[in-house]
Amino acid sequence: MSLSANPKSFAYPVLVADIGGTNARFALVDNTDAPTRMCGKTATADHPDISSAIRTAVFPETDIKPRTAIIAVAGPVTGDIIPLTNAAWVIEPLKMIAGLGLEEVIVLNDFEAQALALPGYGGGDIEQVGTGTARQASAKFVLGPGTGLGAAAMIYASETWVPVPGEGGHVELGPVTPEDFELWPHIERYHGRVGAEQLLSGTGLPRLARAVTSYMKAERQFDTPASITMAADDNDPVAVKILEVFARGLGRVAGDFALTVLARGGVYLTGGITPRITRFLTDGGFRAAFEAKAPHEALMAKIPTFIVRHPDPALEGLASFARAPDAFAVDMQGRQWVGAASVA
Template sequence: MGDIRPLSFPVLIADIGGTNVRLGVLPEAHSPVRNFPTVSTSAFPDFVTAAEATVFAQTAMMPRSLLIAIAGPISGSAIKLTNADWVIEPQTLCKALGLDHLILFNDFEALALSLPYLTSDQVLQVGGGEVLPRSPRVVIGPGTGLGVAALVYADRCFTPLAGEGGHVTMAPETDRDFQIWPHIDRFHGRISGETLLSGRGLARLYRAIARADGKDPWCREGRDVAEGLAAGDVVAEEAVDLFLTYLGRLAGDLALTMLAKGGVYIGGGIVPRFADRIEASGFRKAFEAKAPHTAIMEQIPTFLITDPKPAVAGMASFATLPERFSVDLTGRRFDDGGLAG
């Protein structure tokens, strides 16, 4: 079992990504989360300034506990975000905000906490298959980077498994892949999942397709692809379809790795923008194309998470009913400003 010592309420909940900060307050156990506007990480020099401007300026409730999800590995007394300039120092935060408790989560670990509680109006199923409730689940999410986590059930508890699966190697499979692959800009000398399945990855795909076809590789950011798509740019059309296809391919690999019969969930900030395209794309076909285990893959459901703050909801579930989860909080829980456990 994890550290299930109760938290003091109200609980401030923060999901800090490379691009956005999503904030909520849980006034007391079993109460609804009060959500606050999502703000840009780059708009503030640090977390305290962002919280003061976004939350404390709008409510008299002062948090006694803080649950904070961070986009990056959690270790040491100062945690640097992978794709942003912020540094999170738990003991400094405890003192600055007068907290009784602070717990750190990896951002996709926090998202994994929400998976058992997502309802039909918070997800869009893509393809067939049915959830087996006590089987492993996987979540993958392209955004500024590429996050991956899993959730397993054992001994009447859910255990989130944080990982760095976004950095596994991607490889070409189809003839078209082999045409495009030589033109992909490497990242740290590799073509990893995050190299292609992220905001910058979508732009890399556009440039690679354009170069392969002798066209102008003008695209620099993921938003440029979205603009091209709206303008009827055929390279942007293929870039988005390949992006979703490669996402299905990697999601299928993760499903096989975990035998994730509880479902594979797509999070992050990019894919919801293409919700109207994912079912017609190559996503599900690529997900299932795992011979000799195609029959197994056809039974594993895939879902696009449409809820805008699932990691906040996941941490709220933990704050309300921590006994439902088994989480090793060694080095990640701080009580009264000091490291606990």
């Protein structure tokens, strides 16, 4: 059964799960005040389905079985059968309710989950890049180059945080500097266009590498993102140029999103690529591109940008929601399933 109402409390313990293309991560939230109990990660390929992974990774960790599950998946939540974008699992909430004894299952988008973590970050969770100060109770944005380029806004309205997921990773990426104009003709078009994710992601990096290699008339073959970051660590000039262009592009897109929602609460970078290119995010190019938004340079200089250092941003966001559902307005339509026992 699918409901549209937003619950203002959950039955505890709540199991939170971040299901990625490669790994599934689980944690338990025992009540509104309890710290998050991490249950470790497991390779999705090691289990036939999510229920089997939960039985193996979570049930041995708790005397009281979870009554609610809140799950983040990469990709859209469409109906009662939810295939994953990059893994063989199919999430079937009604089967999970029946098979695991759950009362309720909620399935959210993975970057919506990452947005839910933003208001709670502090201390070592984040590292600032450049100037600016995060304003309290103001919009935030999370942008994450991983396998793809994930994006979500976090809006503050009526004393409530409202996560806004979307397909922002597919916005257009155009040339700006004279070097860009020389480089752009070397970029392979995807259906006639250059979307941000086509360059600024793990799958995009080899395409960007081919363009930069051709533009520099160099002899290189970079087939994986790791081969590029490793070569850049050895100061290979082509790999360095690729990551400089990457960081500049990411700054530009991050700046566009900051302008779009006036993200005075900051723009936060996550994703598997980010920690591997820190040097290129902090050398000035990223931040300069972020701020170069005439006529709004002065405004942009005040908006802070951060690298997220928290190891499990999506899980952290789901745990925040599990602890304090009242603090967030999460759209539940078509994404919440309850068992017969819970129907009043």
